[in-house]
Amino acid sequence: MNLMTKVAISAILGVSVLSTSAFADAEKGKKLYQKNLKEVCGVTGGVFAAKFKQADWDKAYKAGTLNKKMTEACPAGKAYFEGDKFKKTEEHMYNFVHDFAKDSGNIPSC
Amino acid sequence: MKKLTLSCIAASLVAGNLLADEAALQAQITTLMQKIDQLEKNQGALQESQTAIKEDQTVQAETLSKVNAQSANDNIKWDIDFRSAVHSIDYKNSNGTSASNTLFTNRLWLGMGSKVNDDLFFNGQIAMYNYWGAETSDLALNDNWRASSRPHDVALRLRQAYFVHKFGNDWSVPMVASVGRRAAVDGFLANHREGTMKPGSPLAHITNMEVDGAMMQFNFDQVFLPGSYLKVVYGRSHDPMSSAQMSMMATPYLTNTATGDNTVEFIVLPMSIYNDGQNNLMAQYAHITNVKGEPAANGDLRAAGTAHLGAISYQLDGLNEDVDFLNDSTLFASVAMSATNPNGTIEMLGSLENKTGYSFWAGFLFPDTLTKGGRFGLEYNYGSKYWTPMTWAEDSMTASKIATRGNVYEGYWNIPIVGKNLTAQLRYTYLDHHYSANTSYMIDPDTQNLDHSQELRAFIRYQY
Incomplete structure (x- = not known):
């Protein structure tokens, strides 16, 4: 390993210390929906997220009422939305519904 | 009164x-x-x-x-994925000599998206991937160090471009049709070592190629197991045609089979057997015709026979919901085989007989507990003597690690710096070759050329 490689790797390690924001990811939220809610709600994740616009999801998330908004979108999932599991993964779920909201303009791949 | x-x-x-x-x-x-x-x-x-x-x-x-x-x-939307990396590579030849180099690379992906409605849309990707100091083919005029500053030709490469049409959404088996240059790189399980959350379409254990093809998908989610589907893909990966045949002939655009080369076509069947968001079981079969065997004495390519590939891959996301560390961990394992079926006159893998190769691949990803959302990954894969998958587009400087005949050990650290928008990775890969380095179906595995090779890679990546 030459000097330049060492410098580059040291720089990466240095930058990693700056890691500030949590790695919330829509893909993880999608998996959580698949695992815990798809059967209960009876619709795909895309249909669930598209029940509301981005502004609606944003407003609920900022107000700390995302669980209530999601219960509106899927009343059958109320027990899950009010449970501890949801609280722990709320940020991933928010990223997911935000990215696939009614007016997100998101273009899926296939 | x-x-x-x-x-x-x-x-x-x-x-x-x-x-x-x-x-x-x-x-x-x-x-x-x-x-x-x-x-x-x-x-x-x-x-x-x-x-x-x-x-x-x-x-x-x-x-x-x-x-x-x-x-x-x-009607087009753009996104950007830019990565700068340093690669330290090292080769130890089987004769005892060794060689090494340090490369710096830039990779730019410009993603395109266009959507008519929820059932009809297009995806594309224009790509540039260069190593610092690279020269173009025209050295006199197109020196890389002035390529974008002085006037001359510029080439853009198309990595993906395909449209998708969904139909029969209210049927028991909804369908999807797609044609174009399909997303067949960094597929299922290879996305982890690339620091990407969402995998590409195929199973990376046997397919990691840029392909042109047509696809029909059948979604069995409502009538079979959760998340189940079958894709039927037809494609063409090689059509022998010289530049002279395209413009200077009276009958242009005819395939030239005079040297024994033939068009390579394939049928691939990727399928999701079960996917509930936590457990994901996938399988794939591929049939490839006119695979190239031992070249002619003058170096001409020659069609030698058929190749068959098959794989079953499983991924478990979240090992235990009650323990945060395990809940954020991922475990995967995959088995695969490849088989050659020569036509009889030209050797494939140094033999005129049918040969079968096997491979195993496993990995474990877990939280680094140092950064917010960062994960360490450990992978191991093994390939037998005749193991030869179609993974030539795998992003490894020391050639495809999945295709290695021998043992491969790999460790990496995926680090989010500014959420998912700015990420970094450190990755080390060690390839212990038991036979020849696997670069095609043309070479006899017994002609061992490398003892081992290794790559240390560090990158920083911007995505938005």
């Missing part, structure tokens, strides 16, 4: 009452007038507000018209 007095009193009372009524009336009139004045003032303010609103609406309408005119027929 008495009557007159009473009349006067009565008149006075009436007059007094009248005077009192008049005063009250006057007060009421004054109040009303004040209210009317106030209303008039309010109305004036209201009219001013309405005028201001109308002016705003006019400005907004003009702005919207400008935006509308500007975006007319502009």
Whole structure:
């Protein structure tokens, strides 16, 4: 390993210390929906997220009422939305519904 | 007299009452007038507000018209994925000599998306991936160090471009049709070592190629297991045609089979067997015709036979919901095989007989507990003597690690710096070759050329 490689790797390690924001990811939220809610709600994740616009999801998330908004979108999932599991993964779920909201303009791949 | 007095009193009372009524009336009139004045003032303010609103609406309408005119027929969205990396590579030859190098690379992906509606959309990707100091083919004019500053030709490469049409959404088995240059790189399980959350379409254990093809997908989610589907893909990966045949012939665009080369076509069947978001079981079969075997003495490519590939891959996301560390961990394992079926005259993998190779691949990803969302990954894969998958587009400087005949050990650290928008990775890969380095079906595995090779890679990546 030459000097330049060492410098580059040291720089990466240095930058990693700056890691500030949590790695919330829509893909993880999608998996959580698949695992815990798809059967209960009876619709795909895309249909669930598209029940509301981005502004609606944003407003609920900022107000700390995302669980209530999601219960509106899927009343059958109320027990899950009010449970501890949801609280722990709320940020991933928010990223997911935000990215696939009614007016997100998101273009899926296939 | 008495009557007159009473009349006067009565008149006075009436007059007094009248005077009192008049005063009250006057007060009421004054109040009303004040209210009317106030209303008039309010109305004036209201009219001013309405005028201001109308002016705003006019400005907004003009702005919207400008935006509308500007975006007319502009139906494409762009995203960017840019990565800079340093690669330290090292080779130890089987004769005992060794060689090493350090590369710096830039990779740019410009993602394109266009959507008519939820059932009809397009995805594409323009790509550039260069190593620092690279030369173009025309060395006299196109030195890389002035490629974008001096006038000459510029080539852009198309990595992906395909449209998708979904139909039969209310059928028991909804379908999807797609044609184009399909997303067949960094597929299922290879996404972890690339620091990407979402995998590409195929199983990376046997397919990691840029391919042109047509795909039909059948979604069995409603009639079979959760998340299950089958894709049927037809494609063509090689069509022998020289540049002269494209422009200087009386019969242009005819495939040239004179040297024994033939068009390579394939049928691939990727399938999701079960996917509930936590457990993901996938499988794939591939049939490839006219695979190239031992070249002619002058180096011409020659079609030698057929190759068959198959794989089953499983991934478990979240090992235990009650333990955060395990809940954020991922475990995967995959088995695969490849088989050659030579036509009889040209050797494939140094033999005229059918040969079968096997491979195993496993990995474990877990939280680094140092950064917010960062994960360490450990992978191991093994390939037998005749193991030869189609993974030539795998992003490894020391050639495809999945294709290695021998043992491969790999460790990496995926680090989010600014969420998912700025990420970094450190990755080390060690390839212990038991046979020849696996680069094609043309070479006999017994002609061992490398003892081992290794790559240390560090990158920083911007995505938005």
